[in-house]
Amino acid sequence: MTLERLAYASPWRHIAPSAKALFCSCAMAAAWIAATPVAAIGLALLLAVITLGGARTPWRAYLRVLTAPVGFLALSCVTMLVTVSPGFSAASAAASTSASASAFPTGSGLAWRIAPELLPQVLMTVSRAAALCTALLLLVLSTPLGDLLGLMRRLRVPPLLLDLMVLAYRMQAVLGEAWSDGLTAQRSRLGYGGRRQALRSMALLISCLAVQVWARASALQAAADARNATDELRFLTPQWAQGSRHVTVALGSGLLMIALVLAARIGGAA
Incomplete structure (x- = not known):
């Protein structure tokens, strides 16, 4: 629920969700266009600055939210540098060691080794993923789920999927x-x-919550059946007085960001 609290407290809460989604989509496109890790990391830093300065997200809360994806990316970076090859032999180990890659045998006839030659591809993948992650965080930290559901309904997302999202969100809060x-x-x-008492208390709490x-899920289903609820869930969708202006500004800013990344790509290629 931390994301929802930050989204409702953001001053960008009153900006049209379509504008924010359009800007973040342009940022994701720019992340895919970026040709070097430096460009992707620069884009990620720019989006982080926009989230902290524009959307006014508290930096402590932002770092706390960012901890999980950054940890996942760091672990992925380490694992992608490791390769596993079959048919391990002492000769191949010596050849791998002389090629500045450490090989380690396993008991099943396989060998895993650290491959530093994969570092450029790994850095490109991780930096691009970081830019995509910061773009997504900019959207969810400034847009509550209710506004996102209204936007997805206008985009013709299947109603069943939206209902499942609402029910999962409600059960998460409960x-x-x-x-x-x-x-x-x-x-x-x-x-x-x-320690023993803590483990026992935790087990009791988990069993009671289950x-x-x-x-509560059974009661919710019974209530829906009692009301003959066979249609999709209905919500009040807020109206955005300056929605067109917000979309225009977001589109211009997003295209400018893509143009800068393209210019950096063309300049690097030249």
Whole structure:
């Protein structure tokens, strides 16, 4: 729910979602066009500055949200530098070692080695993924889920998919509230006084939450059946008075960003 709280607190909350989605789509296109890791990282930094300065996202919260994707990218960078090859032999190990790549045998006839020759491709992949991630964060940190659902409905996304998103979002909120209440109750009863007691309390809390979520999901289904709910869920969609102006500014800014990346690509190729 951290993303939703930050999105509702953002001053860009009142900008048309179509404009923000268009700008972020242009940023993603620019990330794919970027030909060098330097250009992709520069684009990622630019989007981060826009999120912090324009959307006014607190930098501490932004770093906390960014921790998970950055950790995943770092782990992916390490794993992509490792290759596994069959038919390991001592001669091939010596050849690999002399080629500045370390080979390590396994007990199953395979060998894995660190391949520094893959570093340029890995850096390009990771830097491009970082730019795409910052573009997506700019959208979700400035646009609540309700506005995104309204935009997707106008884009003719299947109603069933939107209903599943709403139900999952609602159940996530219910689960988070139940988890917080249960954790507070257990701590007030000294349920985390020691390691064994903490593990027991955590197991009890998880089992109770599983039963509660199942019961609430069944109640939600029963309520929908009682109202003969066979159609899609309906929502009030806000109207954006300056939506056309927002879209025009977003399109111009996005095209300018793509043009800068293209200019850097052509200049590098020349």
